[in-house]
Amino acid sequence: MDFLRDPIGFVIQWYVGWLAGLGLPAVWVDVIAKLTGALVLATGAMLFVVFLIWYERKLIGRIQDRFGPNRVGPWGLLQPVADMLKIFTKEYITPIGADKFAYNLAPILAVAAVLLLWSVLPLSMTVVGTDLNVGLLFLIAVGGLGEMSYILAGWGSNNKYALLGAFRLVAQLISYEVPLVLSALVPVMLAGTLSVTGIVEAQEGVWFIVVAPAAALIFFIASIAEIGRSPFDLIEAESELVAGYNIEYSGLKFGMFFVAEFLHAFTVSLIFATVFLGGWRGPGAEEIPILGFVYLMLKTFVVYFVTILFRGTLPRFRIDQMMNLNWKVLTPLSLALIMAMAIAGGLTRDLPIFWQVMAFVLVNLLLLALTDQIMKIARRKKAKVNLAIGTGQPILTSSTKHGTGE
Amino acid sequence: MNGLQAVFLLAALVSLFSAAMVVSARRMMHAALWLVLTLMGVAVIFVTLQSSFFAVVQILVYVGAIAILIIFSVMLTRRVMEDHGDQILPGWRGAALVVVLLFAVLVGFLALWQGFTALLVELPPEADNLLELGKALVSPQGYVLPFELASVLLVAALIGAITIAVDRKEERGG
Known part of the structure; x- marks a missing residue:
C-alpha cells in the first residue's frame, strides 16, 4: 500500500505486521492492535477538543463583532492550552x-x-x-x-x-x-x-x-x-x-x-x-x-x-x-x-x-x-385565543400595577 | 479455556455479583446503579453469543430507558429510601427453600422442553444474523403472531398511559 495515498491505513498495516513479527499469537495481535487503536483515537479526539474550543470561541466572537481570543499565541491559538493548564491546577x-x-x-x-x-x-x-x-x-x-x-x-x-x-x-x-x-x-x-x-x-x-x-x-x-x-x-x-x-x-x-x-x-x-x-x-x-x-x-x-x-x-x-x-x-x-x-x-x-x-x-x-x-x-388560532382574552378582561400590565409613581 | 470463555465467565460473575448487590445495597440509588451494571453484564453475554443486535438493544432499552426511569424515580425519593435496619428477614430460611424449589421446578420443566436440547443450526457465513432475525419476525412460518401480539400489548399500554395521564374536562369543571 502506498504511504502517500493512505498514510493512516499504511501505519495500521505496518503496526499489525510488526506485532505479528514479534511472534505473538494472532488473537493477541488483534487485541493489542485494537487496544492501541482505541487509545490513539480517544487521545486524538480529546486533544482535538483544544482546537475546537478555540475555533468556536473565535467564530462566536466574529458573530458578535469581537475578536475572540487573541492574546496567547498566534491568533490566540494557545488560549485553550492556557485554560487547560489553569484547570489542571x-x-x-x-x-x-x-x-x-x-x-x-x-x-x-x-x-x-x-x-x-x-x-x-x-x-x-x-x-x-x-x-x-x-x-x-x-x-x-x-x-x-x-x-x-x-x-x-x-x-x-x-x-x-x-x-x-x-x-x-x-x-x-x-x-x-x-x-x-x-x-x-x-x-x-x-x-x-x-x-x-x-x-x-x-x-x-x-x-x-x-x-x-x-x-x-x-x-x-x-x-x-x-x-x-x-x-x-x-x-x-x-x-x-x-x-x-x-x-x-x-x-x-x-x-x-x-x-x-x-x-x-x-x-x-x-x-x-x-x-x-x-x-x-x-x-x-x-x-x-x-x-x-x-x-x-x-x-x-x-x-x-x-x-x-x-x-x-x-x-x-x-x-x-x-x-x-x-x-x-x-x-x-x-x-x-x-x-x-x-x-x-x-x-x-x-x-x-x-x-x-x-x-x-x-x-x-x-x-x-x-x-x-x-x-x-x-x-x-393561538393568537386569536390570546386576543379574545385581551378584549374580554383588561390585562394588568406591569406599568399599571407598579407604575413609576408608586 | 479460550478467550471467549474467559470473557463469558467474567461477565457472568460480574452480573451475578452486581445482581446480588442490587438487593443488598443500602441506598436505593446504589441499588439502581448496580442494576445498570447487571444489565451491562447481560449485554456482554449477548456479545459473546455473537448476537450484537440483542446486546445493543439490551443497552438501548434497559440501560438507556428503563434504568434511567428507575433512577429518575429514585432521585425524587432521596433520603426517604435509605435503609438502616437489619437486612435479613427473620424467615429467610423458608424464603430460601421456596426459591430453591422454584428454581429446580423451572429448570426441570425447561429440561423437558424439546427446544432446550435441540442443536442450534449454524448460519452460513455470508448470512447477516440481523437480516435473518428481521425476516423471522415478520414471516408467517416464523414469529409473526407473537410479534404482532406484543405490538398490540404495547399499543394498549400506550393508550392506557394516555388515558390515565389526560386531565378530563368534566373533572376540572366540577
Whole structure:
C-alpha cells in the first residue's frame, strides 16, 4: 500500500505486521492492535477538543463583532492550552454529603460515552474502528449512556439546583431522542442496513440529505437538542440560572464535562456528515483514501459551523415551546415521514433510480410544507385565543400595577 | 479455556455479583446503579453469543430507558429510601427453600422442553444474523403472531398511559 495515498491505513498495516513479527499469537495481535487503536483515537479526539474550543470561541466572537481570543499565541491559538493548564491546577472541591462514587463516576462516564461513539464511525475507506452490523443502533444506545452521567452528577452532588438541572436536562434528552431515532430510521430504510459503513456505501450515487431532506432536518434539530446547544440551551441557561447539573464540580472534573460537551457537539456533526452527507465519499476518495478523511472533516466542519451559527444567532426556547416542538411537530412528522417513505419506496421499486429519488424528495417536501401550514394555522388560532382574552378582561400590565409613581 | 470463555465467565460473575448487590445495597440509588451494571453484564453475554443486535438493544432499552426511569424515580425519593435496619428477614430460611424449589421446578420443566436440547443450526457465513432475525419476525412460518401480539400489548399500554395521564374536562369543571 502506498504511504502517500493512505498514510493512516499504511501505519495500521505496518503496526499489525510488526506485532505479528514479534511472534505473538494472532488473537493477541488483534487485541493489542485494537487496544492501541482505541487509545490513539480517544487521545486524538480529546486533544482535538483544544482546537475546537478555540475555533468556536473565535467564530462566536466574529458573530458578535469581537475578536475572540487573541492574546496567547498566534491568533490566540494557545488560549485553550492556557485554560487547560489553569484547570489542571485548580482544587477539587467535594461538597459535604455528596455521594462520592456517583460524584466521581459522572465526569468519566460523560467523556467515555462520547468517545465510544467514535468506535463505529468510518473515518475513511480503510480506517474504521469496528464495522458493527448494528452500528447506528449502537450510536443511539451509547448516546443514552451520557444521560446516565448527567443524572449521576445531579444526584451525587447533594445540591438541589444540580438535581433540578439534571431533571431538566434528562427530560429534554429523553424527549428529543424519540425524533432522533425515528429520523435516523429513514437512512436505515434507504440503505437497507444498520451498519454505518453500509450507510456510507449506500450513498455512492446520491447523498441521503438530497433524498430525504425532511429526515435530515429533523435529525439535525434533534441532535442540536441532544448536545444542549442554543436554542436548546435552557439546560445551561447561563444568563438566567446557576448553570445546571455540573454546578458543584470544580477543577478537572468540571473540565471533563466541558470536554464532553464540546466533543459531543463535534461528534454529532460527524454523525450527521456520515449518515446524511455521504461520510468520506467524494471524488477520488476510493483511490486515495486519505482524501476521504479530508472530505469527511470538511463536511463535518460545515455542519459544525452551522451549529455554531445557530448558537451565535438564535435566542433561547422556553421549556414549553421546546417540548411542543418535540412532541407536537417533530415526532408526528418523523412518524408520518417513515410511513410515507416506505410507501413511496414500495410503489417506485421497479422504476429507475432517478424517479425513485424524485418520489422521495417530493414526499419529503410535501410533508414539510404540510407541517409548515399546520404550524401556521395553530399559531393563528393561538393568537386569536390570546386576543379574545385581551378584549374580554383588561390585562394588568406591569406599568399599571407598579407604575413609576408608586 | 479460550478467550471467549474467559470473557463469558467474567461477565457472568460480574452480573451475578452486581445482581446480588442490587438487593443488598443500602441506598436505593446504589441499588439502581448496580442494576445498570447487571444489565451491562447481560449485554456482554449477548456479545459473546455473537448476537450484537440483542446486546445493543439490551443497552438501548434497559440501560438507556428503563434504568434511567428507575433512577429518575429514585432521585425524587432521596433520603426517604435509605435503609438502616437489619437486612435479613427473620424467615429467610423458608424464603430460601421456596426459591430453591422454584428454581429446580423451572429448570426441570425447561429440561423437558424439546427446544432446550435441540442443536442450534449454524448460519452460513455470508448470512447477516440481523437480516435473518428481521425476516423471522415478520414471516408467517416464523414469529409473526407473537410479534404482532406484543405490538398490540404495547399499543394498549400506550393508550392506557394516555388515558390515565389526560386531565378530563368534566373533572376540572366540577
